[in-house]
Amino acid sequence: MKTEKKKQKNYNLELIRTISFIMVIVIHVTNYFCRAFGKVSTGEYWFALIMDTFARVSVPSFFMLSGALLLGRDEPFEKNIRRTGRFIVVLLFWSLVYCVHNRVYMGTPCSLFELLYVPAEPHLWYLYAMIPIYVVLPFFQIMCRGMNRKLDLALCGIISVVVIVMYNMSMMNVEFFYDLPLIGDKVYTFYFFLGYFLYKYRTQEHISTKVLFAIFLVSNILNIILTASVSSWTGEHYERFLEYGCPLVILSGASFFALMLRIKNGQIRLKERTEKAVDTWCTCSFGIYLIHILFLDNYKKYIEPEAVSAYLAIPALTLVILMISFGCVYLIRQLPCGTRIT
Numbered sequence: 001m002k003t004e005k006k007k008q009k010n011y012n013l014e015l016i017r018t019i020s021f022i023m024v025i026v027i028h029v030t031n032y033f034c035r036a037f038g039k040v041s042t043g044e045y046w047f048a049l050i051m052d053t054f055a056r057v058s059v060p061s062f063f064m065l066s067g068a069l070l071l072g073r074d075e076p077f078e079k080n081i082r083r084t085g086r087f088i089v090v091l092l093f094w095s096l097v098y099c100v101h102n103r104v105y106m107g108t109p110c111s112l113f114e115l116l117y118v119p120a121e122p123h124l125w126y127l128y129a130m131i132p133i134y135v136v137l138p139f140f141q142i143m144c145r146g147m148n149r150k151l152d153l154a155l156c157g158i159i160s161v162v163v164i165v166m167y168n169m170s171m172m173n174v175e176f177f178y179d180l181p182l183i184g185d186k187v188y189t190f191y192f193f194l195g196y197f198l199y200k201y202r203t204q205e206h207i208s209t210k211v212l213f214a215i216f217l218v219s220n221i222l223n224i225i226l227t228a229s230v231s232s233w234t235g236e237h238y239e240r241f242l243e244y245g246c247p248l249v250i251l252s253g254a255s256f257f258a259l260m261l262r263i264k265n266g267q268i269r270l271k272e273r274t275e276k277a278v279d280t281w282c283t284c285s286f287g288i289y290l291i292h293i294l295f296l297d298n299y300k301k302y303i304e305p306e307a308v309s310a311y312l313a314i315p316a317l318t319l320v321i322l323m324i325s326f327g328c329v330y331l332i333r334q335l336p337c338g339t340r341i342t
Contacts, residue, residue, distance in 0.1 A: 075138075088131060213259060287341075
């Protein structure tokens with residue numbers, strides 16, 4: 001009897017995942033120092049802002065990864081029900097954890113009723129964004145399988161224009177009434193489709209690697225300069241240019257994703273031991289995202305941003321939180337129901 005051949009993972013995608021979940025922690029750490037504008041030194045603020053800005057590719061990459069891996073699939077409807085159910089269980093469990101954590105340890109109020117529309121902890125917004133996408137995923141999958149290159153490009157162009165218009169109107173405090181049914185009034189579904197298109201046509205791109213790198217670099221530099229300039233002018237850290245709907249963040253995220261897909265011609269091969277290590281890290285990545293705020297909050301409760309130099313605190317805090325989070329998640333996943341909540 002023939003054994004089923006193990007499906008070969010695309011380690012370009014796994015590398016994107018590995019880098020992205022580390023950079024998510026960088027964002028949350030650097031935010032603490034960026035928002036202390038005026039309390040930390042100018043050099044420390046610039047250091048935190050530079051790291052924060054370049055790390056912003058992580059969240060778009062998570063949505064693009066999901067789109068790249070899921071939109072082209074032909075899978076049973078029941079499988080998507082289980083996938084959505086798992087996310088709901090994770091959301092309920094970690095909302096409860098953070099409700100207890102915030103009320104008992106941090107001393108901040110948390111209403112269970114409000115969890116219907118307000119995350120118990122801000123970083124859980126990701127689950128609130130992904131669950132609706134998963135609900136309609138089977139219909140998106142059928143739609144994408146029935147589209148040709150011309151329709152793919154048309155859809156990509158339309159949703160890109162709409163997202164840019166929505167962002168610019170929000171900057172002018174004007175409400176955008178014409179929400180596109182496919183992506184709604186948020187940018188997250190846009191990234192979901194963008195990842196699918198970038199992955200599907202990864203071997204047919206006509207933009208050179210040098211140009212992609214230039215787009216990535218320039219978009220981030222412009223964002224750093226704009227954010228620092230407005231922050232200096234207003235006297236407080238300005239975050240609107242760092243939002244995921246900002247065209248500069250979109251360009252940075254898309255170019256980063258495309259560049260990572262090109263490493264080793266899109267066929268990264270790892271040694272067996274390295275593969276196992278990467279697989280273990282990636283298996284724990286979602287759990288690390290969920291749990292790491294517990295440890296960051298502990299630091300923020302006792303240490304003010306200006307108390308420790310950002311040059312030291314940001315890399316050290318990122319590394320320590322990452323390792324502690326990984327250790328906790330790895331142990332949790334050894335428990336009978338551990339994999340269901342991480």
